[in-house]
Amino acid sequence: MQNHYPPTLKKLISALSSLPGIGEKSASRLSLFLLSKPGLCEFLGDLIKELPFRVRLCKFCRNLSEEEVCGICKDKTRERELLCIVENPVNLLHLESIGIYKGYYYVLHYLLSPKEGFGPKELGLDSLLHLIQERGVKEVILALSPTLSGEATSAYIAEILKPFPLTITKLACGIPMGMEIQFADPLTLKKAFQGREHLKGG
Amino acid sequence: MQNHYPPTLKKLISALSSLPGIGEKSASRLSLFLLSKPGLCEFLGDLIKELPFRVRLCKFCRNLSEEEVCGICKDKTRERELLCIVENPVNLLHLESIGIYKGYYYVLHYLLSPKEGFGPKELGLDSLLHLIQERGVKEVILALSPTLSGEATSAYIAEILKPFPLTITKLACGIPMGMEIQFADPLTLKKAFQGREHLKGG
Numbered sequence: 001m002q003n004h005y006p007p008t009l010k011k012l013i014s015a016l017s018s019l020p021g022i023g024e025k026s027a028s029r030l031s032l033f034l035l036s037k038p039g040l041c042e043f044l045g046d047l048i049k050e051l052p053f054r055v056r057l058c059k060f061c062r063n064l065s066e067e068e069v070c071g072i073c074k075d076k077t078r079e080r081e082l083l084c085i086v087e088n089p090v091n092l093l094h095l096e097s098i099g100i101y102k103g104y105y106y107v108l109h110y111l112l113s114p115k116e117g118f119g120p121k122e123l124g125l126d127s128l129l130h131l132i133q134e135r136g137v138k139e140v141i142l143a144l145s146p147t148l149s150g151e152a153t154s155a156y157i158a159e160i161l162k163p164f165p166l167t168i169t170k171l172a173c174g175i176p177m178g179m180e181i182q183f184a185d186p187l188t189l190k191k192a193f194q195g196r197e198h199l200k201g202g
Numbered sequence: 203m204q205n206h207y208p209p210t211l212k213k214l215i216s217a218l219s220s221l222p223g224i225g226e227k228s229a230s231r232l233s234l235f236l237l238s239k240p241g242l243c244e245f246l247g248d249l250i251k252e253l254p255f256r257v258r259l260c261k262f263c264r265n266l267s268e269e270e271v272c273g274i275c276k277d278k279t280r281e282r283e284l285l286c287i288v289e290n291p292v293n294l295l296h297l298e299s300i301g302i303y304k305g306y307y308y309v310l311h312y313l314l315s316p317k318e319g320f321g322p323k324e325l326g327l328d329s330l331l332h333l334i335q336e337r338g339v340k341e342v343i344l345a346l347s348p349t350l351s352g353e354a355t356s357a358y359i360a361e362i363l364k365p366f367p368l369t370i371t372k373l374a375c376g377i378p379m380g381m382e383i384q385f386a387d388p389l390t391l392k393k394a395f396q397g398r399e400h401l402k403g404g
Binding site: 004005006007008009011012015016018019020021022026028029030031032033034035038040041042043044045046047048049050051052054055064065066071072088089090092093096 | 206207208209210211213214217218220221222223224228230231232233234235236237240242243244245246247248249250251252253254256257266267268273274290291292294295298
């Protein structure tokens, strides 16, 4: 159907179709919409071009930042002894939006995944070790998703951190609040049994 | 949740959210994806910026084109006496992809819609009248959607073209092929009765 479109429009549709969650139909609709808004094209085009030059990683925690040090690392009121390891900036923001954690973060950006070629080198743990020593961190909280690669990465990091005088913890795994037990999957139930809370005695 | 994002990222998310069919969540995911692809940012940013400068309207039929005259108007093998009026380039491409029509087109880009401020002036009928006279068009086919604004626009154009020595036709309205009569809406059924075909007698 797009054979009759002008070449620039076809190129734009194909580029937009390469983005996650955008099919050829949405790409076509977006392109025609943009065509009717020259001002937006100028603004949006510039923003997209500048994005990788403006946004970089905080030199301490590797969170997204437009300055050398991100807002969280600059915040001196946070609990200096806690360091929470997250997979990516989206997870960091999710934890921040809930507001239950007041320590600092370290963003991995990758999980171990031999299939995708992400090995220990990509995790960049040198800067993590440096941060732990420099800040005098006392507890490292592993907050990676309880998936195959998340678990493998947590285990690997825990192993690396073993020689250091640190408490290492991992977010609890179990039945989500509000879920009926009958709908919990076997693996989750197993984790819930293993990690069961002591209410009395011991 | 995005309060902790760097300003450029926030601006991009907000600009992408203004596009049709893209909510804040998709905009956020797209922005983070783009951030990880500097090459794509450069390419896509340039394409979007150039779009309105490269793609313009064919001087005859107002279809999208990168040259003064579009490929269809340049094609001398088409039926010179037929002119099909469509609402927008998407509809034109849809008709072309089916390949049942071999005349020329004229793209309105707007339908009459007093609510949205699209009156007779926006339809740009001067260039339509010019085209009809210059090409020696004998039949104008109104191929606008049978919606409220489509019908109003068809009626308006038919009225304007009345003084010219032309056949004016409109695409048939009726029950879509393959549809069970029980599911046809009352208005469509009424149109199907009014436009009933003669099979025998007279």
